[in-house]
Amino acid sequence: MQVETTVNGKAMSADVEPRTLLVHYLRDELELTGTNVGCDTSSCGACTVHIDGESVKSCTMLAAQARGAEITTIEGMASADGTLHPMQAAFMECHGLQCGYCTPGMVMAASSLLKENPNPTEQEVREGLEGNLCRCTGYHNIVKSVLTAAGGA
Amino acid sequence: MTAVMGTPMKRKEDPKLLTGEGKFVDDIHVHGELWMGMVRSTMAHAKINAIDTAEAAGMPGVHSVFTGTQLQEMGLWAAPLPCAWPVTEDMLNPPHFPTASEVVHHVGDIVAVVLADSRYRAADAAEMVVVDYEPLPAVASIEDAIAGEKLAHAGLGTNKAFHWPLIPDPDALEAAFANATHVVKGEFVQQRLIPAAMEPRGVLAIPSPAGGDITLYTSTQVPHILKVMLAATTGISESKLRIIAPAVGGGFGAKLNVNPDESLAVTLANKLSRPVRWTETRSEAAFSTHQGRGQKQTMEIAADENGKILGVRAHIDADMGAYMMLITPGVPLLGSFLYTGVYDVPAFGFTCDGYFTNLTPTDAYRGAGRPEASYAIERVMDMLSYEVGVTPEEIRRRNYLAGGGEFENLEVASTLVFDSGNYSPNLDMALDMAKMAELRAEQQRRRDAGDKKQLGIGLCTYVEICGLAPSRALAGLNYGAGGWEAGTVRLLPTGKVEVVSGSTPHGQGHETAWSQIVADKLGIDPADITVLHSDTAISPLGMDTYGSRSLAVGGVAIAMACDKVIDKARLIAAHQLEANPDDLDFEAGRFGVKGSPDKGLLIQEIAFGAFTAHNLPDGMEPNLNEQMIFDPPNFAFPFGTHVAVVEVDEDTGETELIDYIAIDDCGNHVNPLIIEGQVHGGIVQGVAQALYEGAEYDAEGNCKNPSLMDYLVPSPTEVPNIQTGYTYTPSTSNPLGVKGVGEAGTIGSAAAVINAICDALRPHGITDMSMPATPMKVWKAINSADSTANNGGGQ
Ligand code: FES
Ligand code: FES
Numbered sequence A: 001m002q003v004e005t006t007v008n009g010k011a012m013s014a015d016v017e018p019r020t021l022l023v024h025y026l027r028d029e030l031e032l033t034g035t036n037v038g039c040d041t042s043s044c045g046a047c048t049v050h051i052d053g054e055s056v057k058s059c060t061m062l063a064a065q066a067r068g069a070e071i072t073t074i075e076g077m078a079s080a081d082g083t084l085h086p087m088q089a090a091f092m093e094c095h096g097l098q099c100g101y102c103t104p105g106m107v108m109a110a111s112s113l114l115k116e117n118p119n120p121t122e123q124e125v126r127e128g129l130e131g132n133l134c135r136c137t138g139y140h141n142i143v144k145s146v147l148t149a150a151g152g153a
Numbered sequence B: 001m002t003a004v005m006g007t008p009m010k011r012k013e014d015p016k017l018l019t020g021e022g023k024f025v026d027d028i029h030v031h032g033e034l035w036m037g038m039v040r041s042t043m044a045h046a047k048i049n050a051i052d053t054a055e056a057a058g059m060p061g062v063h064s065v066f067t068g069t070q071l072q073e074m075g076l077w078a079a080p081l082p083c084a085w086p087v088t089e090d091m092l093n094p095p096h097f098p099t100a101s102e103v104v105h106h107v108g109d110i111v112a113v114v115l116a117d118s119r120y121r122a123a124d125a126a127e128m129v130v131v132d133y134e135p136l137p138a139v140a141s142i143e144d145a146i147a148g149e150k151l152a153h154a155g156l157g158t159n160k161a162f163h164w165p166l167i168p169d170p171d172a173l174e175a176a177f178a179n180a181t182h183v184v185k186g187e188f189v190q191q192r193l194i195p196a197a198m199e200p201r202g203v204l205a206i207p208s209p210a211g212g213d214i215t216l217y218t219s220t221q222v223p224h225i226l227k228v229m230l231a232a233t234t235g236i237s238e239s240k241l242r243i244i245a246p247a248v249g250g251g252f253g254a255k256l257n258v259n260p261d262e263s264l265a266v267t268l269a270n271k272l273s274r275p276v277r278w279t280e281t282r283s284e285a286a287f288s289t290h291q292g293r294g295q296k297q298t299m300e301i302a303a304d305e306n307g308k309i310l311g312v313r314a315h316i317d318a319d320m321g322a323y324m325m326l327i328t329p330g331v332p333l334l335g336s337f338l339y340t341g342v343y344d345v346p347a348f349g350f351t352c353d354g355y356f357t358n359l360t361p362t363d364a365y366r367g368a369g370r371p372e373a374s375y376a377i378e379r380v381m382d383m384l385s386y387e388v389g390v391t392p393e394e395i396r397r398r399n400y401l402a403g404g405g406e407f408e409n410l411e412v413a414s415t416l417v418f419d420s421g422n423y424s425p426n427l428d429m430a431l432d433m434a435k436m437a438e439l440r441a442e443q444q445r446r447r448d449a450g451d452k453k454q455l456g457i458g459l460c461t462y463v464e465i466c467g468l469a470p471s472r473a474l475a476g477l478n479y480g481a482g483g484w485e486a487g488t489v490r491l492l493p494t495g496k497v498e499v500v501s502g503s504t505p506h507g508q509g510h511e512t513a514w515s516q517i518v519a520d521k522l523g524i525d526p527a528d529i530t531v532l533h534s535d536t537a538i539s540p541l542g543m544d545t546y547g548s549r550s551l552a553v554g555g556v557a558i559a560m561a562c563d564k565v566i567d568k569a570r571l572i573a574a575h576q577l578e579a580n581p582d583d584l585d586f587e588a589g590r591f592g593v594k595g596s597p598d599k600g601l602l603i604q605e606i607a608f609g610a611f612t613a614h615n616l617p618d619g620m621e622p623n624l625n626e627q628m629i630f631d632p633p634n635f636a637f638p639f640g641t642h643v644a645v646v647e648v649d650e651d652t653g654e655t656e657l658i659d660y661i662a663i664d665d666c667g668n669h670v671n672p673l674i675i676e677g678q679v680h681g682g683i684v685q686g687v688a689q690a691l692y693e694g695a696e697y698d699a700e701g702n703c704k705n706p707s708l709m710d711y712l713v714p715s716p717t718e719v720p721n722i723q724t725g726y727t728y729t730p731s732t733s734n735p736l737g738v739k740g741v742g743e744a745g746t747i748g749s750a751a752a753v754i755n756a757i758c759d760a761l762r763p764h765g766i767t768d769m770s771m772p773a774t775p776m777k778v779w780k781a782i783n784s785a786d787s788t789a790n791n792g793g794g795q
Helices: A022-029 A086-093 A103-116 A122-128 A140-152 B014-018 B068-073 B119-127 B142-147 B170-178 B223-234 B260-272 B328-336 B370-388 B392-399 B423-434 B436-449 B471-476 B510-522 B550-577 B603-612 B672-691 B744-760 B775-791
Strands: A002-007 A010-015 A048-051 A054-057 A070-072 B034-040 B046-052 B062-067 B110-116 B130-135 B160-166 B182-190 B202-207 B214-218 B241-244 B276-279 B295-303 B309-321 B347-356 B407-411 B417-421 B453-463 B485-491 B497-501 B529-532 B584-587 B590-593 B596-602 B624-630 B639-649 B655-665 B723-726
Touching: A048 A103, A054 A103, A086 A103, A086 A140, A086 B014, A103 A122, A103 A140, A103 B014, A122 A140, A140 B672, B034 B119, B034 B260, B046 B110, B062 B068, B062 B119, B068 B110, B110 B119, B110 B260, B142 B309, B142 B347, B160 B328, B170 B295, B170 B309, B170 B347, B182 B370, B202 B260, B214 B223, B214 B260, B223 B241, B223 B260, B260 B276, B295 B370, B309 B328, B309 B370, B328 B347, B328 B370, B370 B392, B370 B453, B370 B744, B392 B423, B392 B453, B423 B436, B423 B453, B423 B639, B423 B655, B423 B723, B436 B453, B453 B744, B485 B510, B485 B550, B485 B603, B497 B510, B497 B550, B510 B529, B510 B550, B550 B584, B550 B590, B550 B596, B550 B603, B550 B624, B590 B603, B596 B603, B603 B624, B639 B744, B655 B672, B655 B744, B672 B723, B672 B744
Parallel strands: A002 A070, B034 B276, B214 B241, B309 B347, B497 B529, B655 B723
Antiparallel strands: A002 A010, A048 A054, A048 A070, B034 B110, B046 B130, B062 B110, B160 B347, B182 B295, B202 B214, B202 B276, B295 B309, B407 B417, B453 B639, B485 B497, B485 B624, B584 B590, B590 B596, B639 B655
């Protein structure tokens, strides 16, 4: 089936099997491989993207369900001239990533967290990112990154 | 140029990874690729009677299906998958081929492989392969293995794979225990852990259209070792194999193996002349990637009336799982030397029995043997402190090596020579930062008030062994390779620098740290330095990344290669400036003639001159291109003090880690930002073992919690912020004075957390708590301790 979406501001279309997960549509069909897959139980958040402005784990829905949606992936976060999104910049500043595998999902979840709550406490950041797992950083610097981005926003 | 060494330079790796440009194996695709779908055994131990592949083979998109027997008959393998560490001459090591043909030995053993044109279709077809098993008794735990009534490998006649002793002086050890006032014994279980690097492992093998070369992209920590081992076990020549580890999403030891899937991808790609790929699913990883720990420890400590240690005796039973993988049997040995911790121990004995079970194989996981050792010694030190009636800090002070003061090159009871240490100041700093006196007062207040949330404070003063490894020391342990590392530094004609690293990063930030080392040595802007790595065609020599070795061996190799560059450049400069080499100063990237400040040459100018070779000293080779292969003279021994502060809710049994203080000493620092990150992540992995994680198996050998839904990798809400601090005791094992920090956090934290829980529960008479200390376990311990106390007449 044909699935048409707008991804990072561009009209996209691909012919997929009806059972195709959104994350595989993005990764395998549209070749936007920045969105990662870390689990098969919707537990890790590595696949987090924005759909119509809301953060969503893209392994929890079918590509077909995203028909017509406005999707933002990690590839769409920096400006066209390469300037990092403030959340990306904060992660770099605070060493909020090591291997970088959880990072796209973290950045997407964290940026939507700040949209809802521009001045979160440390505890609120931790709760807001509860669905995103990182095995490298121990979260300390991820939390610091988000608080830094909030301070600078 | 301003100083770069020892500064928190932002990472060069980050922009790519932050924008989704980082390419992991599963992100890379080639035309005509076939996906492998693994048909995995659903039984822990069984005979394969028959396999029916007909239906699978007829499914849409399916290219072929091969059973284990067919693959064996195709002659894909010259030898079984390797174990590089046969720890004893007589160690048992049953053959382990990528696929099982007659008998399966653990759930997840591969019995057939489907090749199809998409990941979905490969998975669908794998499900349609029908296997008729005849169940055999399964050794589903190390207890089963020791009991020996069931055999994990029937043909071996025993489950015991080896016995390995390290008892430098048996008589002295016996005397120590005979003369002791206090003997304290702890029995601990190091539960099996699922490493769960966030990137699942994956492979993509691409045969070259001409020439028979094969490129394997794989999410590995060890491309160089893998290349040698794949060549040796597939019979494909080393020079035809190219291994590339692209961006690798964490490893923690779990990606340092030679896995069935890696061998299958290479040999099938070779056979079929098609690219072959596979990515494990998370739930599959509990079977397709090795696990960590899996040990039972008996730890005894003998001390005099003042708590001064007289002897330490440790025995461990180690669960190998179903097969010996790359370093499976060596992991417990890596810890063996550390069962005496940071203490002055006159007599020492360690023995290890390795057992086969019908479970996923074990192998290295962050710390590999050392977290287990540090846990055992640090738990019994706390027990000893109770016994002697002094604080945990006091019992440690009484026993520190060199009285807690500074030392260099000190031989310890386990026969190793510790490079350097200075333990008391490190402990003092931790107690200060933790505000120990205030914590104790608050603890007392809560105890007096009968508060439902009791406070516990746990200490761990660890030492760890890294900088793996002096090749001769490895020979003594019967390890099948050397421990050196290679580094190359090339000055390019444009004045930029290309650095080739043998050690292979997967999140540690080598590109940044190596740039800092080179920038510091050569006086060149880090932005002008490119670090190449992780591709055996670009970096042909390497021993890769594990055991916190990258900096202390690989980083040092690069620093020493820089020294060679400088030595050669000095001769060129002297020649061109018509000066004596000894009359040149090299500072901030420039050779200047002493006393004539304007006479000088920049190293970039010399590099260009070395490239044109128009005016070099007679007989000198053109170019500035130097390689160093560093074989360290000794290991490095980082140490530190960790303090965990917990609140235990006595009504629910729930433990909350409310504060964590880590004072680490990893010698000199190259990049404090990276060090801090390693400490944080390491600590959380140890905390996870203490509180949350553990692979659970039923009596038939099925893993009950393979997915991230059931296996509790901690989330952001389950861990606190971490306070860090450092002392700096340079290593004597390398010219940079660096030690390594990748595993230290994990080595210090599990003991600190469990010591804290036991400290909180002391009023109940509870002296031990097994890991993971789940609310249910803690609650039960409190209630059964209380009812025992009441039944016995109470206080
Ligand atoms: S891949 Fe979507 S939550 Fe893990
Ligand atoms: S940075 Fe590696 S998983 Fe988060």
